[in-house]
Amino acid sequence: MATPGEFSFDTIQNFDSHIELSIPNYVNLRESVLRVATHFITENALVYDLGCSTGVLLAKIRLNAPSTARLVGIDRSDNLLGKSLSAGVTLINDDLTREDLTLDPCELCLSLFTLQFLPIDVRKRLIDTVYDALKPGGALIVAEKQYIDDGYIQDLFTFSHYDMKLEHFTAEEILEKQLSLRRIMRPQSEEQNRQLLGRFRSVTPIWQFLQFKAWLCIK
Numbered sequence: 001m002a003t004p005g006e007f008s009f010d011t012i013q014n015f016d017s018h019i020e021l022s023i024p025n026y027v028n029l030r031e032s033v034l035r036v037a038t039h040f041i042t043e044n045a046l047v048y049d050l051g052c053s054t055g056v057l058l059a060k061i062r063l064n065a066p067s068t069a070r071l072v073g074i075d076r077s078d079n080l081l082g083k084s085l086s087a088g089v090t091l092i093n094d095d096l097t098r099e100d101l102t103l104d105p106c107e108l109c110l111s112l113f114t115l116q117f118l119p120i121d122v123r124k125r126l127i128d129t130v131y132d133a134l135k136p137g138g139a140l141i142v143a144e145k146q147y148i149d150d151g152y153i154q155d156l157f158t159f160s161h162y163d164m165k166l167e168h169f170t171a172e173e174i175l176e177k178q179l180s181l182r183r184i185m186r187p188q189s190e191e192q193n194r195q196l197l198g199r200f201r202s203v204t205p206i207w208q209f210l211q212f213k214a215w216l217c218i219k
C-alpha cells in the first residue's frame with residue numbers, strides 16, 4: 001500500500017460529518033459541552049472556540065445564548081471557516097500557535113480536539129493565554145484524545161475505536177487516516193494533560209468515551 005499524503009484540514013471535505021463519524025459519541029460530547037457552557041454565558045459574555053472548524057459548536061450555542069453574548073471562533077483553515085453558515089458568530093482566521101496571540105477578557109473558552117494538533121511546546125503558552133484572558137470564575141472546556149499509561153488498555157481502546165470506525169469506514173481508509181496523521185497529531189497522556197491544565201482552580205471530567213475525554217477547567 002502506498003503511503004498516503006499528510007492529512008490536512010485545508011482540503012478535507014464534509015468535515016462536520018467526518019468528525020461525527022470519527023470520534024465515538026461525538027454528538028453526545030457536543031450535547032454535554034452545550035449544557036455545561038450555558039452556566040458561563042451571561043449577558044455580554046465573550047466566548048471563544050479555539051480550533052472552531054466550521055463554527056458549528058458556536059452556531060449551536062448561539063441558539064440559546066443571550067443576544068448580547070459575543071461568540072468568536074478561531075481557526076487557521078479557510079477550507080473549514082468558509083463552510084460556516086452561522087449568523088451572530090464571528091469567525092477569525094488565525095494561527096493559535098502565533099507567539100503574540102492575545103485574547104480579550106472572556107467568560108468561556110472552548111477547545112475540542114485542537115490542542116492535540118499543536119506542537120507540544122506551544123500548548124502551554126496557549127493555555128497560559130487562555131488562563132490570563134479568562135475572568136475569575138470563567139472556564140475552559142477542553143477535549144482531547146489521550147494516551148492511556150497501561151499498554152493493554154491503550155491497545156484495547158484503540159481497537160474498540162477501530163471496531164466502531166469500521167461501521168462507517170473501510171479498514172484501508174482507517175489505516176490511511178492513521179498514516180496521514182502521524183506527523184501532525186500528537187495526543188498526550190492524562191497526566192501530561194493534567195499538568196498542562198494545572199493552573200486552573202478545578203479540573204473536572206465532564207465526558208469520556210474510550211481514549212477521548214473532556215474536562216471543565218474553572219479559573
Ligand SMILES: C[S@@+](CC[C@H](N)C(=O)[O-])C[C@H]1O[C@@H](n2cnc3c(N)ncnc32)[C@H](O)[C@@H]1O
Binds near residue numbers: 053074076096112
Ligand atoms: C480535530 S479539528 C476539531 C474541530 C472542532 N473543534 C470540533 O471539535 O469539531 C482541529 C481543528 O483545529 C484547527 N487547527 C489546528 N491547528 C491550528 C492552529 N495552529 N491554529 C488554528 N487552528 C488550528 C484545525 O483547522 C481544525 O479545525
